[in-house]
Amino acid sequence: MTDPQPEPKTQLLNAALDHVPFDGWSEASFAAAVKDSGVDPTVARAICPRGAVDLAVAYHHRGDAVMLERLQNEDLDALRFRDRIARAVQLRLEVATDKEVVRRGTTLFSLPHHAPEGAKLVWGTCDAIWTALGDTSEDVNWYTKRATLSGVYSSTLLFWLGDTSEGHQATWDFLDRRIDNVMQIEKVKAQVRQSPTLSKLLAGPNWVLGQIKAPTRFPKGDLPGSWTAPRD
Known part of the structure; x- marks a missing residue:
């Protein structure tokens, strides 16, 4: 019994990966992928406009x-939560076996007209990590967690692209330092919340932030957030 034929987009992607290191994510790579995969050009353009x-x-x-x-498949029970996050980011980088393909993608999504798409992809990665690790936040923390991790992930990715150390150990050390920086910020935030004086000063802003809800409260989950209107 033969294996089922991959869907056309998968065929195109597999074929394109042989050309991207040389031609980038370009029209030339796409044309070569269409030719190599045997996917009908009309079908290829329909599924990849x-x-x-x-x-x-x-x-x-x-x-x-x-x-x-x-x-x-990872045993994360013995790890601190910050180490679980670090491990997830490490896994995400490790699955990218061809740095040049990733480098070309970074170049593509740094272009002004593709930058929003790139930011969306990074946000999606970080959202997937937080969700997989069991995040249940439904307020503004839903956003701050993903925004913070997006910064950590993006900076670590750029460091990884230039890392030549054995086993990318320098990258993992860099990642640990970035997460430690985030934990220091969280420690300061906790100290502010515990201060009676600062809590009073920030009562108004905290109330505003408290009205922000995570998009998961919507059935489609496709809105960036919501405002809870005060009751009469």
Whole structure:
């Protein structure tokens, strides 16, 4: 019994990966992928209207899926929560076996007209990590956690691209330092909350932030947030 044929986009992506290190996520790579995969050009353009850009997005989503699969098989019980986050970020980078493919993607999504898409992809990765680790926040913390991790992930990714140390140990050390920085910020925030004077000064802003809800409270989960209107 033969294995089922991959869907056309998967065929295109697999074929494109041979060309991206040389031509980037470009029209040339897309044309070569169409030719090598045997996918009908009309079908290829229908499923990838933006050509290689759509394949770059698919490549990132594939990496997220593999990361989540490996994360499910990890024994995280003995780890501190900050170490679980670090391990998830490490896994996400490890599943990217070709640095040049990732580098080309970083270049693509740093272009002004593709930057929003790149930010969305990074946010999606961090959302997937927090969700997989059991985050249940429903207020403004839903946003701050993902925004903070997006900064950590992005900076670690850039460091990883230039890292030549054995086993990328320098990258993992860099990641630990970035997470330690975040933990220091959280410690300061906790001290502020415990201060009666500062708590009074920040009562108004804290009330405003308390009205912000996570998008998961919507059935479709496709809104950036919500405002809870005060009751009469």
